[in-house]
Amino acid sequence: MIHYALIFAFGCFGLGLLFNLYRIFVAPGVVDRVLALDTMVINIIALLVLYGISTHSGVYFEAALLFAMTGFVSTVAYCKFILRGDIIE
Amino acid sequence: MEFLAEIVISVLLVAAGIFGLVGSIGLIKLPDTMTRLHAPTKATTLGVGGVLIASMLYFWIFKATLSWHELLITMFLLLTAPITANFIAKAHLHRFGKESDLPDTKTDRGWATFEDEAKEMQPVMTRVTPPAQAPSDH
Amino acid sequence: MLRKLFPHPYLTLLLVITWMLLVNQLKLGSLVLAVILGTIIPLITAPYWPDRPILRNPMAIIGYVLIVLYDIVKSNFIVAGVVLLKPNSQLKPAWVTVPIDLRTPEAITVLAGTITMTPGTVTADMSGDGRSLLIHCLHAPDPDAVRDEIKSRYEARLMRIFE
Amino acid sequence: MNHWIIAPVILPALLAPFIVLVMRHDLSLQRVFSTTGTAVLAAISVVLLYTASTNPPEVYFLGNWPAPFGIVLVLDRLSAMMIALTAVLALLVQLYAISTGWDSRGKHFHALFQFQLMGLCGAFLTGDAFNLFVFFEVLLIASYGLMIHGGGAKRLKAGVQYVAYNLVGSTLFLFALASIYSVTGTLNMADLAVKVAELPAGDAALMRVGAVLLLLVFAVKGALVPLQFWLPATYSFAPGPVAALFAVMTKVGAYAVIRTYTLIFPPNTASTGLLFADLLLPAAIITLVVGAIGVMGATSMARMVAFAAIGSMGTLFIAVAQFTPQAMTAGLYYLVHSTLATAALFLVVDLVQDRRSNDSLRAAAPPFGQHGLLAALFFGATIAMAGMPPLSGFLGKLLVLDATRGANMAVIWTAILATSLITIVGFSRAGSQVFWKAHATTTTQTRPEGKAEPLAFAVVFALLAGLAVMTVLAGPITDWLADTSAELFDRMAYINAVLPTAQE
Amino acid sequence: MELLVASAVGLMTACGVYLTLRKRTFPVIVGIAMLSYAVNVFIFASGRLAIGLPAIITEGASYTDPLTQALVLTAIVISFGMTALIVMMALGAFLETGDDYIGMEDDADAPTPPQEGQK
Amino acid sequence: MSLALIAALPFLGALLPGLLIRAGRNACATVTGLVTALALLGILLHAPAVMRGEVITTRIEWLPALGLNVNFFLDGLGLLFTGLILGIGLLIILYARFYLSSKDPMGQFYAYLLLFQGAMVGIVLSDNILLLLIFWELTSLSSFLLIGYWKHLPEGRQGARMALTVTGAGGLAMIAGMLILGNIVGSYDLTVILQNKDLIQGSEWYLPALILILIGAFTKSAQFPFHFWLPHAMAAPTPVSAYLHSATMVKAGLFLMARMWPVLAGTPEWFYIVATTGLITMVMAAKIALFKDDLKALLAFSTVSHLGLITMLLGFGTTEAAMVAVFHIINHATFKAALFMSAGIVDHETHTRDIKRLGGLRHLMPITFTIVCISALSMAGIPPLNGFLSKELMLEESTHAIWAGNHWVMPVLATIGAMFSVAYSFRLIAHTFLGPVRDDYPAKPHDPGFGMWAAPAFLAALVIAIGIMPMTTVGELVRATASAVTGTEVEVYISHWHGFVPALWMSIIAVGAGFILLGLHRPLDRIWLATPRPEAKAIFDAILEPFARASRAIIDRLHDGSLARYLAVATLTILAAGIYAYQTGTHSPGTRALTPIEPVPAVGWLLLMGATASLFTFHRNRLLALVLVGVIGLMVSVGFVYLSAPDLALTQISVEVATVMLLLLALNFLPKDSPVESTVARRSRDGIIAGAAGLGIGALIFALMTRDSAFQTIADFHLANSKPGGGGTNVVNVILVDFRGYDTFGEIIVLGIAGLVIYALVEALLRGGPANDRLLAWVPDQKRAGDRHPLMLVVATRMILPIALMVGAYIFLRGHNEPGGGFIAGLVVAIATIMQYMASGFGWAAARQRIDYHALIGWGVTIAGLCGVGSWFAMRPFMTTNFGYFKLPFIEKFELATAAIFDLGVFLTVVGAVMLALASISRIAIRAGETVNVEPFDIQPDEEPTTEGVR
Numbered sequence A: 001m002i003h004y005a006l007i008f009a010f011g012c013f014g015l016g017l018l019f020n021l022y023r024i025f026v027a028p029g030v031v032d033r034v035l036a037l038d039t040m041v042i043n044i045i046a047l048l049v050l051y052g053i054s055t056h057s058g059v060y061f062e063a064a065l066l067f068a069m070t071g072f073v074s075t076v077a078y079c080k081f082i083l084r085g086d087i088i089e
Numbered sequence B: 001m002e003f004l005a006e007i008v009i010s011v012l013l014v015a016a017g018i019f020g021l022v023g024s025i026g027l028i029k030l031p032d033t034m035t036r037l038h039a040p041t042k043a044t045t046l047g048v049g050g051v052l053i054a055s056m057l058y059f060w061i062f063k064a065t066l067s068w069h070e071l072l073i074t075m076f077l078l079l080t081a082p083i084t085a086n087f088i089a090k091a092h093l094h095r096f097g098k099e100s101d102l103p104d105t106k107t108d109r110g111w112a113t114f115e116d117e118a119k120e121m122q123p124v125m126t127r128v129t130p131p132a133q134a135p136s137d138h
Numbered sequence C: 001m002l003r004k005l006f007p008h009p010y011l012t013l014l015l016v017i018t019w020m021l022l023v024n025q026l027k028l029g030s031l032v033l034a035v036i037l038g039t040i041i042p043l044i045t046a047p048y049w050p051d052r053p054i055l056r057n058p059m060a061i062i063g064y065v066l067i068v069l070y071d072i073v074k075s076n077f078i079v080a081g082v083v084l085l086k087p088n089s090q091l092k093p094a095w096v097t098v099p100i101d102l103r104t105p106e107a108i109t110v111l112a113g114t115i116t117m118t119p120g121t122v123t124a125d126m127s128g129d130g131r132s133l134l135i136h137c138l139h140a141p142d143p144d145a146v147r148d149e150i151k152s153r154y155e156a157r158l159m160r161i162f163e
Numbered sequence D: 001m002n003h004w005i006i007a008p009v010i011l012p013a014l015l016a017p018f019i020v021l022v023m024r025h026d027l028s029l030q031r032v033f034s035t036t037g038t039a040v041l042a043a044i045s046v047v048l049l050y051t052a053s054t055n056p057p058e059v060y061f062l063g064n065w066p067a068p069f070g071i072v073l074v075l076d077r078l079s080a081m082m083i084a085l086t087a088v089l090a091l092l093v094q095l096y097a098i099s100t101g102w103d104s105r106g107k108h109f110h111a112l113f114q115f116q117l118m119g120l121c122g123a124f125l126t127g128d129a130f131n132l133f134v135f136f137e138v139l140l141i142a143s144y145g146l147m148i149h150g151g152g153a154k155r156l157k158a159g160v161q162y163v164a165y166n167l168v169g170s171t172l173f174l175f176a177l178a179s180i181y182s183v184t185g186t187l188n189m190a191d192l193a194v195k196v197a198e199l200p201a202g203d204a205a206l207m208r209v210g211a212v213l214l215l216l217v218f219a220v221k222g223a224l225v226p227l228q229f230w231l232p233a234t235y236s237f238a239p240g241p242v243a244a245l246f247a248v249m250t251k252v253g254a255y256a257v258i259r260t261y262t263l264i265f266p267p268n269t270a271s272t273g274l275l276f277a278d279l280l281l282p283a284a285i286i287t288l289v290v291g292a293i294g295v296m297g298a299t300s301m302a303r304m305v306a307f308a309a310i311g312s313m314g315t316l317f318i319a320v321a322q323f324t325p326q327a328m329t330a331g332l333y334y335l336v337h338s339t340l341a342t343a344a345l346f347l348v349v350d351l352v353q354d355r356r357s358n359d360s361l362r363a364a365a366p367p368f369g370q371h372g373l374l375a376a377l378f379f380g381a382t383i384a385m386a387g388m389p390p391l392s393g394f395l396g397k398l399l400v401l402d403a404t405r406g407a408n409m410a411v412i413w414t415a416i417l418a419t420s421l422i423t424i425v426g427f428s429r430a431g432s433q434v435f436w437k438a439h440a441t442t443t444t445q446t447r448p449e450g451k452a453e454p455l456a457f458a459v460v461f462a463l464l465a466g467l468a469v470m471t472v473l474a475g476p477i478t479d480w481l482a483d484t485s486a487e488l489f490d491r492m493a494y495i496n497a498v499l500p501t502a503q504e
Numbered sequence E: 001m002e003l004l005v006a007s008a009v010g011l012m013t014a015c016g017v018y019l020t021l022r023k024r025t026f027p028v029i030v031g032i033a034m035l036s037y038a039v040n041v042f043i044f045a046s047g048r049l050a051i052g053l054p055a056i057i058t059e060g061a062s063y064t065d066p067l068t069q070a071l072v073l074t075a076i077v078i079s080f081g082m083t084a085l086i087v088m089m090a091l092g093a094f095l096e097t098g099d100d101y102i103g104m105e106d107d108a109d110a111p112t113p114p115q116e117g118q119k
Numbered sequence F: 001m002s003l004a005l006i007a008a009l010p011f012l013g014a015l016l017p018g019l020l021i022r023a024g025r026n027a028c029a030t031v032t033g034l035v036t037a038l039a040l041l042g043i044l045l046h047a048p049a050v051m052r053g054e055v056i057t058t059r060i061e062w063l064p065a066l067g068l069n070v071n072f073f074l075d076g077l078g079l080l081f082t083g084l085i086l087g088i089g090l091l092i093i094l095y096a097r098f099y100l101s102s103k104d105p106m107g108q109f110y111a112y113l114l115l116f117q118g119a120m121v122g123i124v125l126s127d128n129i130l131l132l133l134i135f136w137e138l139t140s141l142s143s144f145l146l147i148g149y150w151k152h153l154p155e156g157r158q159g160a161r162m163a164l165t166v167t168g169a170g171g172l173a174m175i176a177g178m179l180i181l182g183n184i185v186g187s188y189d190l191t192v193i194l195q196n197k198d199l200i201q202g203s204e205w206y207l208p209a210l211i212l213i214l215i216g217a218f219t220k221s222a223q224f225p226f227h228f229w230l231p232h233a234m235a236a237p238t239p240v241s242a243y244l245h246s247a248t249m250v251k252a253g254l255f256l257m258a259r260m261w262p263v264l265a266g267t268p269e270w271f272y273i274v275a276t277t278g279l280i281t282m283v284m285a286a287k288i289a290l291f292k293d294d295l296k297a298l299l300a301f302s303t304v305s306h307l308g309l310i311t312m313l314l315g316f317g318t319t320e321a322a323m324v325a326v327f328h329i330i331n332h333a334t335f336k337a338a339l340f341m342s343a344g345i346v347d348h349e350t351h352t353r354d355i356k357r358l359g360g361l362r363h364l365m366p367i368t369f370t371i372v373c374i375s376a377l378s379m380a381g382i383p384p385l386n387g388f389l390s391k392e393l394m395l396e397e398s399t400h401a402i403w404a405g406n407h408w409v410m411p412v413l414a415t416i417g418a419m420f421s422v423a424y425s426f427r428l429i430a431h432t433f434l435g436p437v438r439d440d441y442p443a444k445p446h447d448p449g450f451g452m453w454a455a456p457a458f459l460a461a462l463v464i465a466i467g468i469m470p471m472t473t474v475g476e477l478v479r480a481t482a483s484a485v486t487g488t489e490v491e492v493y494i495s496h497w498h499g500f501v502p503a504l505w506m507s508i509i510a511v512g513a514g515f516i517l518l519g520l521h522r523p524l525d526r527i528w529l530a531t532p533r534p535e536a537k538a539i540f541d542a543i544l545e546p547f548a549r550a551s552r553a554i555i556d557r558l559h560d561g562s563l564a565r566y567l568a569v570a571t572l573t574i575l576a577a578g579i580y581a582y583q584t585g586t587h588s589p590g591t592r593a594l595t596p597i598e599p600v601p602a603v604g605w606l607l608l609m610g611a612t613a614s615l616f617t618f619h620r621n622r623l624l625a626l627v628l629v630g631v632i633g634l635m636v637s638v639g640f641v642y643l644s645a646p647d648l649a650l651t652q653i654s655v656e657v658a659t660v661m662l663l664l665l666a667l668n669f670l671p672k673d674s675p676v677e678s679t680v681a682r683r684s685r686d687g688i689i690a691g692a693a694g695l696g697i698g699a700l701i702f703a704l705m706t707r708d709s710a711f712q713t714i715a716d717f718h719l720a721n722s723k724p725g726g727g728g729t730n731v732v733n734v735i736l737v738d739f740r741g742y743d744t745f746g747e748i749i750v751l752g753i754a755g756l757v758i759y760a761l762v763e764a765l766l767r768g769g770p771a772n773d774r775l776l777a778w779v780p781d782q783k784r785a786g787d788r789h790p791l792m793l794v795v796a797t798r799m800i801l802p803i804a805l806m807v808g809a810y811i812f813l814r815g816h817n818e819p820g821g822g823f824i825a826g827l828v829v830a831i832a833t834i835m836q837y838m839a840s841g842f843g844w845a846a847a848r849q850r851i852d853y854h855a856l857i858g859w860g861v862t863i864a865g866l867c868g869v870g871s872w873f874a875m876r877p878f879m880t881t882n883f884g885y886f887k888l889p890f891i892e893k894f895e896l897a898t899a900a901i902f903d904l905g906v907f908l909t910v911v912g913a914v915m916l917a918l919a920s921i922s923r924i925a926i927r928a929g930e931t932v933n934v935e936p937f938d939i940q941p942d943e944e945p946t947t948e949g950v951r
């Protein structure tokens, strides 16, 4: 049962990624693309954890944690750039 | 017990998948940036949260290792997602929004994002005439 | 002396927990190391935290967290319905100003974060003096209700915790 | 195991951070320590040179891991020679930089200088292909820093180009190494030599691709046409002493070609055969021609010297492309010669630039201080560079000409001799423009006597004296180099030293 | 999977090469960054692909090639240092000259006054 | 005296004049003369033996690998030439002492002169053709210096360059010829070569060698068509002209032909090339000489003519002709040197060399007149002077020469040459010295002091002496020399009267016709001036200047500063070489099974491809480009996770964030868009190149991935030994810190250097200058929002930073066994710190944490290095690691590998380098007017706001 739930979840987040790709391609401005990138990171974290479950391996959690950290930092940096030009002032 | 756990985990995974997907659907379906901004919070909270809890349960029950990493990730996401959303909203307001479209702050001051804007902005360096003599090493 | 060694005792506690979560094992050795790191790191980062937040009622945090979790789950379903079922034409997004009485930066942050994490509302901005929040609602036929709910459901509780 | 082998890497690698840590704000201390360090390095290099001359190749197993699994350093005559050349040149250049105050025109000159030496020595010593990449990067990034030392608009622009071009080169290096590893499963050069020789025929094409990409990487470093484009702007806008030190940078490319294509892919390799000689020779000849035309057409002295440096790489690679012991001897002789000559010429040009309002060859500038002495040094250095007697350039060219008798003799000889003429003409035009024409303009506005920098002049003298010594002692030197070539072509000595159990 | 990796490497290389052929420093730097992404994946893939076999020693497992990974790590770090440097140099050149062209064409196009022999 | 010493003397002596010039001009000249005299003495001591037919040799091994040795030999030919070089050298030194003005740097002059002298002596004594070549080129170089001695004269500079170019070119051709010759014979020793006539003349390489060697000889001896440089060399001071351009250097070509005569002469090729060239040169130059008004130009062309004469004689290839050639070399040297010096005297005294402005000097300068008369009459071939003797013999020899079956060509043309010779010689006397005294000389002429006319007078005396008693004076010398030239014993009999032989009639005709020509000089001169004729300088410039311009054009086009073009060329080269290498090798397709494609990775791939394609499309919007880079970096990292490379993923993603941040920081100052600047064609071209490169690389990696390595990879060893040998289960990390720790050592140094360079660069930018000015005047180009330090971010960061540091510590400590390690930990810590800076501002945050990033880098590299050195104390090689399990109180057993200390060095360097780079860029921002905030965030909900910062 978990197996099928996993496949379903994989499918959902994979599909989610595809939608993110669409938003990367078609967007009114760079802010939407930053938003898409941020969503992508979240989807990917989910996928990584799913992958960890499906391979019974905990090796990927550090990656997920780091993705969360770097995703946050880079989103803030992009926005800060749009807001102020200088991201460290 | 294991069967119950299996059901719980599966439900969590399916729900997570659905909510995660809803977030991404929202990203393409909703009409403007501000409404689209609501999407990732969904993916974060129930989407990733569900997966992470499912994972914890799975490793705890089926692999007999209680993994707390998931909790850490969840906490981190819960901590950072509002900041991210706040920043994206501010960036959007700054770049595309007008203060006049927003409701009044009901205080003496305006919205922070719009407060400093009036002062500036000219193109880079076009006004700067290069100095007459370039210094050399000699 | 103790204050100098542990400028932020709650932080030390939080870091010890974090370390234990990271190493994923409950052993004395890990705990010792966690305490060492949990002492050193706050000392390093203390300068960035000049004034200590005062938690007046720490136990109230638990109640607050439970309420927020419940709200997250509940409104997630509502928003999912909005996203999936409601045509964009019927969507009624709205801006809401929420004047706030909280004055502690940490409390305001928690409030703003809570608003964002509960689906359907996003904290978009803050007034220049920090006394009101700008909230964007995904679908809010009645914006004033949103404001009132935020103030009564979250701000009042946070007021009790922080101030 | 002889720990001295790694000293040329470790000494500057520890000295540089020491300078950064302890004496960041005290230039005098930096000068003392850095110069002392370089002098010690030179002394060590002499010891290593002696060791390498009297012993078969010696191996240093880093981390005590056996080859080919860890990284090894190999000291043989060639690597010892390159290190000695580098150390001696570096010492002179450093004295020059101190004497002229170049080291005070920006930050961290000495730390970067030491790192540069570390990179160079590391590249010469390593017996591991990927480690060669790492040390290429060390020496490159240090060179980027030295190149833009002191700043300035032109220098920075040229610097950006230099870095961008070489970053593409570094990327290519990685493509090549990955391909080679993927085919052979090893990175150790001796092991590669063994495995390439036994390579199944079906892998030959991919092996050739990897090897050719590698050749192109080294060609970039060696400024071989059409990959020479980075050089003129870089060398002509770099600070004088840095350009002089860079004289040895192109030789890193030559060294790598010599090492790789005598050890790993010698001409009798089944999979690669004469591929590299066939590609190198025409490129080398064109390089020579481009260099000569550049000398003729350059509009500033530094640029002219830069093109002369390109031309000298052409001559060098012509010799290398023969892949015969005799030609390799000639090539190695020319390598040492052209390093010293190029450095001398860059330093002279720097002295001139410092005393003249500009180094343009288009406009006449008033005469300048220490004119006669500089003219003499310029004359000497150009003679060396153009390959005229009595300095070693002429002997070098004769050796190369003598060693290239054979099928392509007519083309090679024509190229070498014709470009010599063009170079001579170009240099004589420039020299008469800068040193003689100045006298035609009114002598009343002679610029004040230049700064007295006896040490700087002494350095140039020393370099020219080095060339004179190379001329006078050409016999013993070529004998030594002949043994070096012999060692290069005796691959089993190297392979056995690194992999005691290997069989070819 | 190999086809996907190869095509991704190819496209990233193409994109990198295209951007390095631009006239301004910024796209060139982005292009170089793309090239280094491409080459990192290239090195990694040259050790062949393996799914779910990280080179963490456990009981009786098989592993992917750890060496190419180590090489990529080294390459990543080096290219990071290089990128940081060239970014700063490009900024410096821009501030010094007032334009962000990567070319130095102005140097060669300067008018040529007659030389001695021609007068 | 050893020949080597004789050859070396002038070189060693060349150091003296420069030193002794401080002791005065006389001392300077004296020491120069002494050196020359000493060398001459050395030669004269050998003379008796040589005259007996002995050959003196000196052999010193120099460069045996090449066959280049310092071998000298002295035979008759060498004796004659060393005698000429040193003897006339002495006279010139004397003459120059008085000729040079006090403003001329005399020390330099004598030094150059001695250098030249040494080179000439070297040429004539060399017994090794490579050695000869060295001296040969040295004469070109030293003559360059001598001709350009008067630096202020443009003619001097040009003349010097022209001489160097022409003789240099000849010299280079000769190198090729000599190398071929050596190749044929198998030795570069002259004495060996001279014994291999048949071998050489039978070789298919004979003609190329002959032509190349003759080019060298002809250029040096100013033979047609290379004669043009010589008159321009007359810009040199007269002593130089007299020495180089009459007596010695121009004779080097003749010497060479004479030297090689035994092996090269005697073939039709030799005859037709050499004799014809000589004949043409002789006639043509004599004709030109007649119309030259500049005294030195007249003499220069007459020299060319006489060199042609001698060349022709050598070209005849007969023993007799060779003998005559030798004799004329002697005679020409005497009268021509005397004439040059006299011309110099005239110039010196009257301040002009223009014949048309002279005349009547006979009365004012009787001594000079006498000397010129004697020498010029000899040059005209008037008996009984020495010129007459050799000219008669020449005419005689010309009658024996048959040119393409024709008996008349040679004698007729030779007579015409002699006729011109008579005419210009008499013109020299008549138009300069005869006629009425003028009153418009530029200076008041009178005879110079004895010192100046002594040398030419001595030579004039020789002219007479040889003319009257040829056999007594030079008979033996000519015999010895001619024997050496021909390699056979030559009988010499020189007399004034041979009977009414054809030569006599030819001579009479020449003299008579010469007088007629002189009489007609005025109308002929008008015709001459009216006739357009090729001007040597114009031709030379017409060749060289376009070449120089073309070179400049080529080089400016080739190296036009366009990096895009450079890289396009590089890419195409790489592609072409790669494809060629592949096409020419054998390839069998790989057989490795493909890894199956799963849907989710396929989506990831689609994202990567899509983002890359978007980057192509949107790269002009620079911020968007960075967002896309972020997407690509993210997808690559995810790919690494999926493909079993967690360490790579961690590193890639952290590096990617740091890179994007740096780019964003830089972009703040840079233009935000890249304008469209290339044409569609250019973009398509770039697209095609890029596409080809992508296809190539893609195909290559596909081919590699789908086959197994040909041999077992060394990675297997790493997998097997990671735990037992390196003490860690994360093999990648063990490779990094242990198996290949040395790579990592280099890698962190790269990073550290990057930090240092960035710091130094910023220092240079802010030191003052355009960059600094621009920054001071900088105004942001995009609107800036309020709220620099949003409250929410600041509060969150206070929480995140400690946690992130904790994570960093965790990643650091576990690296050896699980994914992680010092590098990633360093980046995590750096990024967390950056986060703090982003939240509260760099100035505010850095002021609260005074960490010296230089020191971090320094310590990092030092720790890593010392960790490696530490193994020496265990008698192990650099970087040998050790590991063990330590039991510390309370803390559970944990493993401590020395590799962890190394990793600490890595960690510190990474943090230091990243932070130093950021700190540097922040300094730029502060210079650009950025303010530093006093509060951690702008919004102060509990008090009145303070948004204004302090500078």
Ligand code: NA
Pocket (backbone or CB within 6 Å): B041, C115, C116, C117, C118, C119, C120, C121, C122
């Ligand atoms: Na929300």
Ligand code: NA
Pocket (backbone or CB within 6 Å): D063, F725, F726, F738, F880, F881, F882
């Ligand atoms: Na070890």
